[in-house]
Amino acid sequence: MIDDLQLLDGFRLPALGFGLYKVPLEQTEEVVVAGVAAGYRLVDGAEFYANESQVGRALHRIDIDRSLLTITSKFWGEESQDRDAVLASFDATEKALGTAVDIYMIHWPRPNRNQYVDVWRTLIELRDAGRVRSIGVSNFTKEHVGRLIDETGEAPVLNQVELHPYLQQRELREFHAQHGIITQAWSPLGRGNVLEDPLVQEIAAAHDVTPAQAIIRWHLQLGNSVIPKSVNPERLASNRDVFGFELTDEDMARFEALEQGKHYGTTPDERQ
Ligand code: A2P
Numbered sequence: 001m002i003d004d005l006q007l008l009d010g011f012r013l014p015a016l017g018f019g020l021y022k023v024p025l026e027q028t029e030e031v032v033v034a035g036v037a038a039g040y041r042l043v044d045g046a047e048f049y050a051n052e053s054q055v056g057r058a059l060h061r062i063d064i065d066r067s068l069l070t071i072t073s074k075f076w077g078e079e080s081q082d083r084d085a086v087l088a089s090f091d092a093t094e095k096a097l098g099t100a101v102d103i104y105m106i107h108w109p110r111p112n113r114n115q116y117v118d119v120w121r122t123l124i125e126l127r128d129a130g131r132v133r134s135i136g137v138s139n140f141t142k143e144h145v146g147r148l149i150d151e152t153g154e155a156p157v158l159n160q161v162e163l164h165p166y167l168q169q170r171e172l173r174e175f176h177a178q179h180g181i182i183t184q185a186w187s188p189l190g191r192g193n194v195l196e197d198p199l200v201q202e203i204a205a206a207h208d209v210t211p212a213q214a215i216i217r218w219h220l221q222l223g224n225s226v227i228p229k230s231v232n233p234e235r236l237a238s239n240r241d242v243f244g245f246e247l248t249d250e251d252m253a254r255f256e257a258l259e260q261g262k263h264y265g266t267t268p269d270e271r272q
Pocket of ligand 1 (some may be wrong): 187191227230234236
């Protein structure tokens with residue numbers, strides 16, 4: 001099943017979720033309620049998005065077996081990356097959400113500070129203490145992930161990076177596949193820019209789907225986890241309606257030709 005990925009720690013992950021970055025505070029609660037009602041089971045959050053108590057309020061309202069949902073958060077670490085700072089952030093997130101964090105990630109490697117391996121050790125500690133189920137990273141390069149594996153013997157279950165048809169991250173995806181790490185795509189629609197692409201529009205029209213649906217399906221067929229963001233309940237629902245068609249090998253090859261190395265967001269080495 002294309003919407004169910006195996007994590008290397010034995011747990012499973014719904015491949016398709018929705019992201020909460022830049023969802024305005026006053027809309028967050030309704031977006032989360034609408035997202036789960038539309039069938040999403042993966043909710044991608046972070047301390048930095050500053051809307052975790054709104055997510056918590058929404059989860060409180062939703063009548064669903066909690067074990068069916070995967071709730072994520074990420075350690076921001078701009079001020080301090082020390083063990084105490086990680087633990088304090090984690091506590092604050094858990095309190096804001098009012099429920100367990102299923103997957104906790106390091107949001108950025110901040111490589112100039114050279115502390116991400118120690119932060120990773122604290123995440124391992126949290127997991128070993130049973131406070132979080134799975135641990136991962138975000139915005140890590142192959143080299144950063146390689147260091148985690150070499151120095152701690154533990155790979156992240158996933159690495160969430162900017163990934164869309166204009167930035168396909170092929171080398172990183174291959175590295176992840178070799179290590180059993182799930183590639184998770186943020187800004188999977190290229191902040192909406194790839195929706196305008198004539199080739200994407202042509203492929204979408206041939207399948208009688210929207211450009212967003214075609215792109216999301218492309219991610220799933222690559223084996224990515226994917227977290228498109230929308231504040232609009234109709235678009236949120238239609239972005240999940242991607243299980244009734246299949247892109248052909250030729251469609252996938254045409255998507256592959258769209259690579260441009262184009263970043264819309266910050267790159268891993270930029271943020272310190
Ligand atoms: P909106 O929130 O108003 O729907 P990404 O996930 O790549 O960052 O892209 C998010 C952007 O794409 C947002 O601006 C979002 O706007 C827009 N978007 C998301 N889904 C769709 C869709 N199905 N059709 C058009 N725009 C979409």
